[in-house]
């Protein structure tokens with residue numbers, strides 16, 4: 306029969322990365338850990354008392370499988386809350402396979418994805434947002450994303466939810482008590498106080514919802530696409546941002562015939578920067594058509610467009626043609642207009658651009674030097690709301706966001722009811738709905754099928 310998360314077997318998995326390395330770590334957790342290890346692990350220092358860290362041999366009968374270091378954790382003082390051992394073996398997949406097979410032969414089961422985290426959650430070691438943050442931490446693509454995920458693991462986000470939940474419970478208690486004891490034996494809230502309380506609840510929870518944008522950007526990243534006519538310095542700009550020569554730069558127009566993608570850390574934002582073939586509909590070379598097709602595809606997937614112009618030359622029909630392409634796409638993301646080559650005498654002025662695009666974000670820079678590059682990165686991160694807010698950011702994932710949004714609708718309905726004096730009973734029903742959503746964020750009363758869904762997206766060994 307297929308195992309599921311409700312089984313209480315002793316589970317085992319490779320917890321470090323797959324493949325060869327100096328060390329691989331096999332983790333085992335559950336009631337049978339010590340019994341199984343007694344059968345297969347023979348430590349060198351037999352005389353000493355039980356040590357948490359032991360060196361010795363893993364053997365299958367007389368057959369030596371590896372020399373390992375074992376770290377034992379006695380439940381509940383372990384990640385999962387159960388008895389656990391972490392076996393550091395030599396990092397060869399053959400050895401790892403042999404160890405896993407031996408442990409399974411002696412009674413352990415191969416763990417499901419995320420099953421260690423599932424047990425940590427079920428045993429109350431971590432709430433749901435904290436184990437989810439482990440995933441975000443491992444997936445984090447920039448220093449900032451990693452830092453924010455770490456903050457969630459230690460409870461940054463769940464503290465906020467718990468606080469909101471507490472205020473809500475408190476308010477509910479007053480509201481319901483005044484319904485149960487209408488004679489005023491207990492302190493009750495005036496209409497004014499009720500309105501004040503509910504408005505504060507709505508505002509607090511809105512603040513959490515608002516942080517989703519930044520959080521999502523930090524986790525998923527954005528696409529920034531560099532466009533412009535040939536020879537304005539698009540490839541030079543990509544190279545300048547990267548600090549190395551990734552794209553070919555020449556003074557021959559049309560050198561870049563394909564889109565070049567690289568992942569950069571733009572002030573904490575994981576940004577896929579894409580250098581494209583210059584747009585030029587007059588070219589008749591087939592390779593150019595192909596390149597321009599890819600440019601248009603890249604533009605469709607862009608969150609940010611960086612339109613590069615050569616500021617040392619007049620805006621011409623080719624530039625305007627690029628502008629038409631941007632306009633025709635009804636692009637809704639951010640557009641940065643880069644006036645490049647400011648080391649040369651400038652012909653294009655900011656005003657010329659503002660005539661076309663009154664709200665343009667104009668950055669003057671020299672892609673050949675480094676002048677203005679840092680400013681472009683700052684401004685992109687600022688536009689995304691990350692430059693100033695990264696330090697207070699929370700790792701809110703799509704699941705949290707959905708529940709926060711549901712809870713916010715219920716809170717808003719309660720607010721309407723309270724303001725219009727529509728009845729405390731109905732308001733209290735809405736508040737209970739909001740409360741249930743907050744609890745589901747933390748994993749309280751979360752249905753099993755939803756938990757299965759969440760944990761099955763984790764990787765095995767986590």
Ligand SMILES: Nc1nc2c(ncn2[C@@H]2O[C@H](COP(=O)(O)OP(=O)(O)O)[C@@H](O)[C@H]2O)c(=O)[nH]1
Pocket residue numbers: 533534535536537538539540541542553554555556557558559560561583645646647648649670671672673674
């Ligand atoms: N003076 C000057 N030349 C630049 C600058 N940026 C790029 N170039 C030159 O412009 C030409 C075209 O650059 P490239 O990056 O290949 O342009 P692309 O076709 O838009 O990718 C090359 O000769 C570059 O050296 C700049 O900031 N100042």
Ligand SMILES: [Mg+2]
Pocket residue numbers: 539540541552553560561581582583
């Ligand atoms: Mg190029």
